[in-house]
Amino acid sequence: MNSPTAGTPASHARSAAHAHTPFDPDQFFGRQRTPTDQLPPPEPLLENLTRCVMEVLAGARELDQLARWISEDVYKHLLKRQVVSARARQVKGLQAVRPVLKIGRITVYEPRDGVVEAVVMVHQRTRSRAVAIRLEGMDRRWRATAISVL
Numbered sequence: 001m002n003s004p005t006a007g008t009p010a011s012h013a014r015s016a017a018h019a020h021t022p023f024d025p026d027q028f029f030g031r032q033r034t035p036t037d038q039l040p041p042p043e044p045l046l047e048n049l050t051r052c053v054m055e056v057l058a059g060a061r062e063l064d065q066l067a068r069w070i071s072e073d074v075y076k077h078l079l080k081r082q083v084v085s086a087r088a089r090q091v092k093g094l095q096a097v098r099p100v101l102k103i104g105r106i107t108v109y110e111p112r113d114g115v116v117e118a119v120v121m122v123h124q125r126t127r128s129r130a131v132a133i134r135l136e137g138m139d140r141r142w143r144a145t146a147i148s149v150l
Helices: 008-018 025-029 044-060 063-069 072-090
Strands: 103-112 113-122 130-140 140-147
Touching: 025 113, 044 063, 044 072, 044 113, 044 130, 044 140, 063 113, 063 130, 063 140
Parallel strands: none
Antiparallel strands: 103 113, 113 130, 130 140
C-alpha cells in the first residue's frame, strides 16, 4: 500500500538529503568535548587526583577507584607502575603504607579551550616529586588523559 505522498517530489528530496549524510553514532553517543566555561575549576581535581595517584603507587589505594577520572590509556599506564611498585616493595620486604605527603604548588596552563595541563608538586619526608597531569573536558567533567609521576 502506497502512501499519498510516496511518489511526490518533496518525498524524493527528503530521502535524497538523508541518503547523502551518513549517520555517525559517535557524534551522538561518543564522548563529547566540553568547553572550559562549562567545567568546574580544575585545581581541586588536580590536587585530589595527585594524592590518589601517589597512594595507588604506594599500594594504599586501589587503582579502580580512579577509573572514573582517568582515560583507559592512563589506567593502563598506572597499572604498570602499580605492579612495578608492588614488586619493588616485595623485594625489599616493605608493607604498603599510605604515604604522608603535602601538596605544594600547582602550576596550570590552558593550551586550548577544554584542556588543562598542570604540574603538581608533592612533598614527602624524604623527597619532593612533580606530577604532570593533562585534563580534558569530556561529557561535562574533567578527565585525565595523561599522568606522569616524575
